[in-house]
Amino acid sequence: MSPIATHDDRFENLRQELRRGSLPLAVLAALRTEHYGYTLRKTLADHGMAIDESTLYPLLRRLETQGLLVSEWREEDKRNKRFYRLSPDGNAILKQLLTEWKNIHASVEDII
Amino acid sequence: MQTATSASTSSELIERYLIAVKFWLPRDQKDEIIAELSEDLHSQIEEQQSQLGRPLARPEIEEILKRCGAPMSVGQRYLPQRSLIGPALFPIYRLVVRGLLFYYLLPWLGFWAIAALLSTTFRAAHPGLSIFSTLETWWLALTYSLFLCTLAFAILERTQTLDPLLNNWNPRTLPPVRDPNRIPRANTIIELIVSIITLDIWLQLGIFRRAFHFDAPGRGGGPLHAVDFTLSPLWPYFFWALTALSLAGIALACLNLVNPHWTRLSSTLRLGIDVYSWGLAYLVSRSSLLQSLSISGLAPTRAADLVHSVNHRMNASSIWVAVIAAVVLAFDVRRILRLDRVE
16 A cells, blocks of 8 residues: 555545544434434434444444443344433433534534 | 355354454453344345345355454454553653664664774674674663563553643743753853863973873882883874864853854854864874883883783774764764754
């Protein structure tokens, strides 16, 4: 690989960085409705926020450890699945984050 | 054409993948994480199978697993981010390692290389490839110093001992802005006093003579030994050259006292004086300065051996005089170039 990143590489790195920062917000927002991992991934992908399993599940664990999500194992279609949803704390944080997100968006729009 | 994979083969592939991932997971979460990941993979396979209307082929399952990620990197994402030396301490660690390398290990290696290339005595003592065995101590110093430095910083990182120091800082305690072209007056005054006293002693002792006599105390408080030695006929020239050097040093110190900043004039004079002084030191070291020696009670042949030994050692030291001269002159030239950049 060339030591100097190409234009595409640099764009891809910055794009990933931008999306990485938005992922927790997207996940919290999507979990206002209960989902298990696979359907959550599909929901996010359907809205243009595709995320691979090895990124999503560790993120879900971190959010749950912080008390923003609650989860439970249930059987569905003869398989055990872990269902996640937003906790009351998560809901409060989500509202604050959405306000912040809108402020950032407005600021960037203003700069642009 | 891809052949459909039986359910048992696809399960076996997934099973192998999950076992590989499990190895890297935190002990207390292994089972839960694997159950969740397994469910996700099976959901993906089922959905693709229902879309295609057939079981997936082995390469297609392999593709899903590949997309999921290498087992170690998948496992690593579930672990808290860890680093041996974190970003807060890393700049200090790098500074210390660079200091070790540039001010200790590389100069040592440089001196070794010079001795190996230029010193016939050194090469004679370590013929052929055995010369590299003299690097054993250097290699040990490199390994131990880097290991101990890394270990010390890893312990500081783990114990977070330096956190209060790094976080509780005060802008007032930051070091003042340093002017690299300023010559501290205290240094100039010390240089001036030392030069004047040395010159005075030098002239009062009459060191411009070639023949010297003094009485040295014998071993264990025994009777005094009369020591007489004569220097090379070149010595008077060296003497006056050294006297002129002292005077030039005093003149430059006076100039620096009046204007305590390096200027093009003073830095060029410094370079000239250093070229002159180190050139002189080199000539003195190679001049077989000691011509004869006699010590009461010492056989003339032994005294002649001593003369030879002293001159030989001085001659051998000329390599190091040249090396030190090169370093000093490099600093002088750098100072002039720095002034050029500022101008």
